[in-house]
Amino acid sequence: GESVGLHLPTLSVQEGDNSIINCAYSNSASDYFIWYKQESGKGPQFIIDIRSNMDKRQGQRVTVLLNKTVKHLSLQIAATQPGDSAVYFCAENRARGGGFKTIFGAGTRLFVKA
Amino acid sequence: GAGVSQTPSNKVTEKGKYVELRCDPISGHTALYWYRQSLGQGPEFLIYFQGTGAADDSGLPNDRFFAVRPEGSVSTLKIQRTERGDSAVYLCASSPKDRGDYGYTFGSGTRLTVV
Numbered sequence: 013g014e015s016v017g018l019h020l021p022t023l024s025v026q027e028g029d030n031s032i033i034n035c036a037y038s039n040s041a042s043d044y045f046i047w048y049k050q051e052s053g054k055g056p057q058f059i060i061d062i063r064s065n066m067d068k069r070q071g072q073r074v075t076v077l078l079n080k081t082v083k084h085l086s087l088q089i090a091a092t093q094p095g096d097s098a099v100y101f102c103a104e105n106r107a108r109g110g111g112f113k114t115i116f117g118a119g120t121r122l123f124v125k126a
Numbered sequence: 127g128a129g130v131s132q133t134p135s136n137k138v139t140e141k142g143k144y145v146e147l148r149c150d151p152i153s154g155h156t157a158l159y160w161y162r163q164s165l166g167q168g169p170e171f172l173i174y175f176q177g178t179g180a181a182d183d184s185g186l187p188n189d190r191f192f193a194v195r196p197e198g199s200v201s202t203l204k205i206q207r208t209e210r211g212d213s214a215v216y217l218c219a220s221s222p223k224d225r226g227d228y229g230y231t232f233g234s235g236t237r238l239t240v241v
Contacts, residue, residue, distance in 0.1 A: 046229045048229070053234065054232075054234050054235075055130070055217050055219070055232025055233050055234050055235055056169065056217075056232050057232070058229035058230070058231070061229060101168050101169075103168075105229075113159075113171050113174060113182060113185075114159075114169075114171065114229075114230065115171065116161075116168030116169045116170070117168050118166075118167055118168050119166075119167070119168050
């Protein structure tokens with residue numbers, strides 16, 4: 013079946029180090045991916061997105077890499093800060109009914125150690 | 127408003143009761159989505175509105191779940207004969223029409239507990 017999933021449920025990093033969160037997807041027709049950050053008690057927050065015609069996109073302290081050959085994407089956070097502690101979801105947008113439906117993976121919880 | 131507003135933030139109800147969850151999207155956003163998130167899981171799609179009509183309700187788990195958006199703005203998710211398995215955080219999100227490629231803006235959710 014189609015799925016978007018993550019390799020690890022938790023990730024612990026030292027403050028100041030770089031974080032890498034991985035995600036695998038199974039639908040080879042997927043052409044648009046998003047990373048969301050969810051803090052406790054809040055809804056998911058858009059971080060960065062990437063289309064399938066790209067293999068890398070950079071934002072502020074974040075980089076998303078897409079490898080279509082192995083259907084894998086990753087989120088890299090530079091100089092991880094305590095405020096980065098949250099659950100991170102990769103998600104796939106699928107066009108439906110004139111709009112888009114976002115399919116989420118299970119999430120990776122990032123712990124940042126001071 | 128500045129963001130997506132959901133009320134109530136918490137709802138505790140008895141098994142078998144009827145509940146309504148409300149979502150106020152960002153002003154001008156024509157697309158509205160409902161998701162359900164169980165503990166330790168990613169959000170699960172329920173239903174999507176484009177304007178007043180439900181463009182995709184394929185995620186509604188059964189006929190106890192129903193959602194409306196009569197004026198193309200505020201939406202209400204209705205759950206009849208609630209069951210303990212309905213306990214979850216219900217998230218609402220909105221986006222401008224044809225702007226799915228910018229992701230959604232989510233509300234903080236309504237935590238529903240069925241006892």
